[in-house]
Amino acid sequence: MASSSTSRRQRARRSLIFAVFLVALALLYTGYKAVGQAIDDTQRDWWVVGSFLPRSDDKNMPPVLDILAEFGKAPREGGTTIGKLTFDGALFTLREAAVGFGAGTIIGLAIAVVLLQSRRAERGVLPYVIASQTVPLIAIAPIVVVWGRTNFGFLPWEWEDWMSVSLIATYLTFFPVAVNGLRGLQSPSPEATELMQSYAAGRRQVLRRLQLPASLPFLFPAFRIAATASVVGAIVGEISAGVRGGLGRLILDFAGKYITGPERLYVAVIGACITGLVAVGAVALAERLVLARRGELAR
Amino acid sequence: MSTPEPQGAPGAAAEELVLQIAGLEKTFNPDRPNAVTAISGLDLAVRPREFVSIIGPSGCGKSTLLRLVGGLIEPTAGELSVNGRSAQEARLARDYGMVFQAAGLLDWRSAIRNVELPLELMGWSKSRRRARAVEMLKLVDLGGFDSHYPSELSGGMQQRVAIARALSFEPALLLMDEPFGALDEMTREHMQAELLKIWRETATTVIFITHSIPEAVFLSTRVAVMSARPARIAAEIPIELPERTPLVRDTEEFFRSVSRVRRTLRSVEAT
Ligand SMILES: Nc1ncnc2c1ncn2[C@@H]1O[C@H](COP(=O)(O)OP(=O)(O)OP(=O)(O)O)[C@@H](O)[C@H]1O
Ligand SMILES: [Mg+2]
Numbered sequence: 001m002a003s004s005s006t007s008r009r010q011r012a013r014r015s016l017i018f019a020v021f022l023v024a025l026a027l028l029y030t031g032y033k034a035v036g037q038a039i040d041d042t043q044r045d046w047w048v049v050g051s052f053l054p055r056s057d058d059k060n061m062p063p064v065l066d067i068l069a070e071f072g073k074a075p076r077e078g079g080t081t082i083g084k085l086t087f088d089g090a091l092f093t094l095r096e097a098a099v100g101f102g103a104g105t106i107i108g109l110a111i112a113v114v115l116l117q118s119r120r121a122e123r124g125v126l127p128y129v130i131a132s133q134t135v136p137l138i139a140i141a142p143i144v145v146v147w148g149r150t151n152f153g154f155l156p157w158e159w160e161d162w163m164s165v166s167l168i169a170t171y172l173t174f175f176p177v178a179v180n181g182l183r184g185l186q187s188p189s190p191e192a193t194e195l196m197q198s199y200a201a202g203r204r205q206v207l208r209r210l211q212l213p214a215s216l217p218f219l220f221p222a223f224r225i226a227a228t229a230s231v232v233g234a235i236v237g238e239i240s241a242g243v244r245g246g247l248g249r250l251i252l253d254f255a256g257k258y259i260t261g262p263e264r265l266y267v268a269v270i271g272a273c274i275t276g277l278v279a280v281g282a283v284a285l286a287e288r289l290v291l292a293r294r295g296e297l298a299r
Numbered sequence: 300m301s302t303p304e305p306q307g308a309p310g311a312a313a314e315e316l317v318l319q320i321a322g323l324e325k326t327f328n329p330d331r332p333n334a335v336t337a338i339s340g341l342d343l344a345v346r347p348r349e350f351v352s353i354i355g356p357s358g359c360g361k362s363t364l365l366r367l368v369g370g371l372i373e374p375t376a377g378e379l380s381v382n383g384r385s386a387q388e389a390r391l392a393r394d395y396g397m398v399f400q401a402a403g404l405l406d407w408r409s410a411i412r413n414v415e416l417p418l419e420l421m422g423w424s425k426s427r428r429r430a431r432a433v434e435m436l437k438l439v440d441l442g443g444f445d446s447h448y449p450s451e452l453s454g455g456m457q458q459r460v461a462i463a464r465a466l467s468f469e470p471a472l473l474l475m476d477e478p479f480g481a482l483d484e485m486t487r488e489h490m491q492a493e494l495l496k497i498w499r500e501t502a503t504t505v506i507f508i509t510h511s512i513p514e515a516v517f518l519s520t521r522v523a524v525m526s527a528r529p530a531r532i533a534a535e536i537p538i539e540l541p542e543r544t545p546l547v548r549d550t551e552e553f554f555r556s557v558s559r560v561r562r563t564l565r566s567v568e569a570t
Contacts, residue, residue, distance in 0.1 A: 191403045194371045198397045199417045200390055209416065213407050294407040294448075 026064045033061050062263045067270070070263035082264055086250060086271035093238065093246035094275055096162050097230035100169020101279075104226060107170065108177025112215075113207065115178075116185045126182075133175050137233060138240045141168055145241040161243045168237040169230035176229075180222035184215025213294075220287045227279040235272055247272050316383070317472055317504045318345035318368060323377035324529075325363055337363045339529035341377070350498055350505045352515035354560065355525030356568050361508045362400055364530070365474050368506065369397050381472070393421070396470035398478040400508075402457035404449040404464075411436060411445040414464045421468060428467075435463035438493060440486075454481040459490070466497060473498075473505045480510065488545065491518060495543050512564070516540075516556045517548065524563045533567045536560055 036056025058066075071083035080088075111129065115122045141164075148164035188210050196206045238248025247268060254264040323341040328334045337360035345351050353361055366372045367379060370386030381389035389395065396417075404413045411432045418428035436445060439459040449457055458481045465473065479487045495518060498505055509515050515522045519538050526533040538556050540547050547553050 189403075191399055191401055192405065194366070194369075195397075195399065195403050196420075197371055198369055198390065198395070199420045200393050201420050205420055209420070210405070213405070216407075 029061070030064055032056060033063070036061075059259075059262055062266060067263045067266045070261070070267050075264075082267050086247070086267055089245065089247040089250040089268070090271045090275045092162065093231065093234050093248065093272075094278065096165045096234040096238075096246060097169050097227075097275075097279060099163070100166035100171075100234065101173050101226060101230045103166065104170040104173025104230070105177050105223070108174035108222075109181050111174065111178040112181035112185055115182050116211070122182070126179075129175060129178055132171075137168060137172075137236055141165075141237040141240040142242075144168060144237075145243060161241070162245065164241065165234050165237040165243050165246070169233045172229040172233040173226040176222035176225045177219065180218045181215055184218030185211040187218065188214045216290060216294075220283070220290075223283045223287075224280055227283045228276055231272075231276045231279050247275065315347065316344050317347050317349070317381065318343065318506070319378070319380045320344070320368075321378045323364075323367065323379055324375045325360070325367060325372070326375045329375060336529040338367070338374075339531060341531040343523060343532050345504060345506065347504055348502060349521060350507065350519045352507045352509055352519040352522045353525060354509060354512065354515050354522060354564060355530065356527045356564075357510070359525050359527050360530035361525060362476050364525075365397070365476050365506070365508060369395060369474055393468070394470065395472040395474050396465035396468065398458075398461050398465045398473070398475040400476040400480070402449070402454070402461040402481075404457055404460055406449050409446045409448055410441060410452065410460045413449070413460055414467050417464060417468050431467055432463075435467045436460070438466070438497075439463045440489070455483065455486060458482065459486075462490070462494075469501060469503075471503060473503055473507075475505065475507045477508050477510060479514065487514070492545070494518065512557055512560050513548065513553075516553060516560060517543065522560050524560065524567055526567045534563045536563060 033056045055061075071086075072081055074081045075085075111125075115125055144167055145161055145164040148159050148161070148167065152159035152163075185207075192210055192214075193206070196210050201209070234246065235248040235251070237243070238246045239252055242252075243249065251265065251268045251272070254261075254268050258265055320341060320343040323338055324336070325338040326334055326336045341364065343351075353364065355361055363372070367374050368381060368386060370381075370388075370390035379386050382392075382394050384392070404410075405416065408416065411429070414432040414435050415428045418431060423431070433445065436442060439462055441456060441459055441463070444452065444456065449460070452460065458478060462475075462478055465475070479490055482490060491514065494505070497503065505518075507515075507518060509518075516538055517540075522536045522538060523532045524534045524536065525531070536556070536559055540552055540556070541550065
């Protein structure tokens with residue numbers, strides 16, 4: 001009872017801090033803008049420091065209220081609002097990221113479990129897993145999309161471009177999950193392993209009752225990294241491969257119309273930030289639920 | 300209360316022995332500069348229903364011996380059979396329950412779920428293992444701590460959960476590595492009484508490692524004294540007490556046995 005009410009109070013306090021943070025951010029932005037403009041209005045060139053700082057006119061830094069108002073505006077008369085467009089794009093991107101995250105988690109765990117079986121396999125394969133992450137995402141995204149269109153005809157379902165973007169998120173997710181997962185699976189003490197042996201537990205039982213539960217504290221940080229990477233990967237993937245429907249495309253479109261309406265791009269970027277926060281928040285929530293079940297929040 | 304002293308028939312055939320060890324040797328990291336011969340030329344035989352305590356200087360190889368008996372590590376040389384089969388076979392047949400020197404509870408499982416672990420692995424139904432675990436926790440005086448996690452229990456309480464866990468599936472052979480080392484005197488005496496009760500009521504054979512001479516004397520039918528590294532059994536002292544109730548600790552027989560074990564241990568440590 002007492003603990004639930006304190007945690008509720010804590011949560012309320014954290015929401016308040018976040019709100020204060022957002023307001024402070026908006027004030028800072030507006031304040032900088034005001035100062036920058038004041039400098040501009042006098043003699044910017046003469047002001048040496050000022051000439052290095054980002055320009056703060058309405059083109060480069062639209063006023064906060066204009067950005068907020070942009071959410072409700074429609075590009076075409078009576079059409080969909082920018083806010084709704086961004087929201088739909090965010091959902092589309094989030095789906096790509098989530099599917100990729102799920103697939104990457106499964107693949108990452110599978111790799112970790114395989115590498116767990118032998119030190120030789122670990123030494124032989126792990127360097128390649130690490131090397132896989134040096135492939136530049138922007139370069140391979142278009143290849144993956146083209147490749148997906150032409151090569152996945154054998155699948156029982158129709159391959160769509162967004163799935164190729166998911167594949168990119170998968171690629172970014174499997175790595176931290178595999179590496180941290182392996183460390184976690186190897187984390188039980190020799191004593192705990194001997195205990196399981198003393199019960200004549202089979203390999204599967206040891207995995208399920210000892211190694212997997214022991215790996216969770218290692219996996220959640222990986223999930224958090226992977227959640228952000230999935231969203232970023234999905235947006236970058238959409239942009240570089242030209243996949244429509246998501247935030248990436250929206251950002252590209254709005255960037256093209258920057259001259260006439262810079263606020264729009266800001267809206268899309270805010271949408272991308274929120275999408276990333278939602279992804280990380282979902283992982284944090286899952287972590288809380290799991291840890292509470294394991295009694296690790298009682299400490 | 301009469302206390303039957305279970306004793307296997309002397310000269311029992313090898314197949315009837317719970318434990319038979321001859322010329323046992325264990326070297327860690329052989330062929331390497333840091334090789335350690337922990338055990339060498341160790342002989343020991345344990346008959347069914349015996350309570351054998353093993354006592355010896357710290358670091359002499361007591362835990363190593365127990366892990367060898369449990370089939371958790373392989374001997375370098377010598378013979379070792381448990382219930383007439385190899386240690387590995389006995390382990391796979393779940394012939395024994397082991398209490399390790401460190402409690403070794405799983406952090407993410409509550410006390411009751413830790414006790415249930417072996418039962419889960421053995422495929423007991425949920426209701427059956429829950430009922431047994433509740434009973435076992437009561438036995439070790441942790442009735443109200445079912446849902447506590449190891450981090451919320453004291454070291455001694457953790458050790459008691461580990462004991463409940465080892466007893467939960469009623470193994471015929473109990474291997475215990477300083478199980479009461481972390482307990483205060485009162486709890487220790489209570490646990491000793493409980494262990495004796497279990498031993499008496501069930502057909503259990505116990506191999507019990509301890510640093511405490513009075514504890515060894517109070518519990519055992521026989522005390523085996525180990526020599527310093529490389530360890531062997533230097534002496535075996537049969538213990539005969541009129542009864543095993545707390546009162547026996549104040550008797551002449553008890554003091555005589557204690558001082559006999561102490562003298563043996565001293566002579567072993569001196570060499
Ligand atoms: N896995 C291992 N690798 C190398 N050496 C080991 C290993 N386990 C034990 N030893 C060595 O074997 C010797 C005996 O260790 P063991 O743990 O059996 O002693 P012990 O009698 O149980 O000591 P204590 O009374 O302190 O518990 C020690 O010298 C120790 O260093
Ligand atoms: Mg030891």
